[in-house]
Amino acid sequence: MTELKCVVQQYAWGKLGTKSLAAKFAARGRPDDFCINGTDPYAELWMGTHPNGPSMLKGMGASSLADHIAKKPDMLGEDCQKVFGDQLPYLFKVLSVNKALSIQAHPDKKHAEKLHAERPEVYKDANHKPEMAIALTEFEGLCGFRPLSQIQANLKAVPQLTEAIGKDLVEALLKSTKDNYGPALKNVFTALMNCPKDALNNSLTSLKSEIDKKTCLTGTERLFQRLWYNFPGDVGCFVIYFLNLLVLKPGEAMFLGPNRPHAYLSGDCIECMACSDNVVRAGLTPKLIDVPTLCEMLIYHCPDDDKVEETFKFKAVSDSDNSAVYNAPVPDFSVAKLTAKKGAAMFKFPPRKSASIVIVTDCHEEEGGIYSAFSNDGQEYVKEAMIKKGLVLFLESNQSLEMTASENEDIEAYQAFC
Numbered sequence: 001m002t003e004l005k006c007v008v009q010q011y012a013w014g015k016l017g018t019k020s021l022a023a024k025f026a027a028r029g030r031p032d033d034f035c036i037n038g039t040d041p042y043a044e045l046w047m048g049t050h051p052n053g054p055s056m057l058k059g060m061g062a063s064s065l066a067d068h069i070a071k072k073p074d075m076l077g078e079d080c081q082k083v084f085g086d087q088l089p090y091l092f093k094v095l096s097v098n099k100a101l102s103i104q105a106h107p108d109k110k111h112a113e114k115l116h117a118e119r120p121e122v123y124k125d126a127n128h129k130p131e132m133a134i135a136l137t138e139f140e141g142l143c144g145f146r147p148l149s150q151i152q153a154n155l156k157a158v159p160q161l162t163e164a165i166g167k168d169l170v171e172a173l174l175k176s177t178k179d180n181y182g183p184a185l186k187n188v189f190t191a192l193m194n195c196p197k198d199a200l201n202n203s204l205t206s207l208k209s210e211i212d213k214k215t216c217l218t219g220t221e222r223l224f225q226r227l228w229y230n231f232p233g234d235v236g237c238f239v240i241y242f243l244n245l246l247v248l249k250p251g252e253a254m255f256l257g258p259n260r261p262h263a264y265l266s267g268d269c270i271e272c273m274a275c276s277d278n279v280v281r282a283g284l285t286p287k288l289i290d291v292p293t294l295c296e297m298l299i300y301h302c303p304d305d306d307k308v309e310e311t312f313k314f315k316a317v318s319d320s321d322n323s324a325v326y327n328a329p330v331p332d333f334s335v336a337k338l339t340a341k342k343g344a345a346m347f348k349f350p351p352r353k354s355a356s357i358v359i360v361t362d363c364h365e366e367e368g369g370i371y372s373a374f375s376n377d378g379q380e381y382v383k384e385a386m387i388k389k390g391l392v393l394f395l396e397s398n399q400s401l402e403m404t405a406s407e408n409e410d411i412e413a414y415q416a417f418c
């Protein structure tokens, strides 16, 4: 087991200064060489071996986690190595979102291989990128298509959508039923995404001035205004009429499988994903957008009216007294939430069959807590080290942890493994 020093990515959409949990964790975890500048954005803390932000081992010169694993790959665990080779298969992150991230979807494995072969300069790796977000603070995101009845109601209530999409396509979707809406929804969404810039801008501006005159706004209209502030005239301001707005409470999660349209909007979360960077973007971003690929690959599926939450949100399932697992429906990763209650004796957490990464997300500001680590034969080899917020630990397969919280506050940590 070793302590990690992790890279913070300063993308423009990150929360500013000490408002960013990603920055706060980095500042507590690596006080020697990281200092928060109050006006800078801090978007993501990366825990893993991805070459764009590799974690380093603390107190071991300039050795990276990737080199450490390369020297003794069997620390990954036998099953993990069999499936994924000699590399850590997941990337673990903390995200602090101030401004919306791009509307995007991730290709499945086969499609990722094809995109990479055809356009390696845009699609830099051949891996899929399923991802899971677990809220640390209230976390908002757009996820999947809305129920058909909601999309139909929005098309009727907002004539500017028909201006941008075209009357025939909208009418075809309005006439569709639960059994046959797929192709009509795809046509409507594709036409919206391909609307010429001038026409799009006219329709959006007309809707904007209508909304600005209202005294009582719906949730979608308030979101329209917020998005407009950062992305005036962007097609994303229309896309919110088609996608579900999900609000996760701390501890709630959403999983984004391949070809599922989504965009994170605000809040802090733990994120875990397959180690990949493959994103197909289509709005709310200054980065390259690839509308034809996105419109072709999306799953045009609308959940039933009362099934939105159960389709996209999920909770952790207990796997011991003090740990609960968010089981992603992919083999690449799982995440567990670990809790050590205040004022109690130590809590021992189950060892994992693969290498894992643990980050402490909450504990008492000054008193923190203590931890010990055990090798796979039960020998204690780290004795009563200090816990503080932002501590990041890498554990080899079958190593285990024990934590004792202070008298006054629980310890909460998240652990990625596969």
Ligand SMILES: [Zn+2]
Binding pocket: 104, 105, 106, 131, 256, 262
């Ligand atoms: Zn994504």
